[in-house]
Amino acid sequence: MTTIKTSCPVCGDVELTPAQMRLVVCSRADWSFYAFACSTCHDEIRKPADEEVIALLVAGGVVAEHWAIPAEALEEHDGAVITYDDVLDFALGLDRIDLLAAMIVPRVEA
Ligand SMILES: [Zn+2]
Structure with missing residues (x-):
């Protein structure tokens, strides 16, 4: 099973399975992010995901959710x-x- 290593700003290093990660790929690249619930403090941690991070997470088995921002939201x-x-x-x-x-x-x- 793939293990993904990341960090919680409070607890430090965290190891997760792909199913424990949420990856949201936005039509506006700088709004893409990944999120997870820290296994120690149980906070939801959300971090930006650039193209390299997205590629690594997808290669590790994380299912990407695609999010298209409506054009009027960017007006x-x-x-x-x-x-x-x-x-x-x-x-x-x-x-x-x-x-x-x-x-x-x-x-x-x-
Ligand atoms: Zn934590």
Whole structure:
């Protein structure tokens, strides 16, 4: 069985099986990572995975999960930040839309 050696920042060296590792390969290379639960402190340890680390883990039997970032998540936005008042105005505006919609719907008179 393959043993993967890595380290926990608190406990030091850790030995894991491929099944104990999680490898996430992101469409944006610098967001790829591997993670594991430390067998001593039980914390989840997450570390960046560059191409070399990904190749080593896959060769060792770790199954890679592929993660595609939606393009809109990478869009850059400018302008003022939405405030609580903006959200409140929007919610109040929704009430007005309901009233307007109620006025538009024709009533059926018997
Ligand atoms: Zn630990």
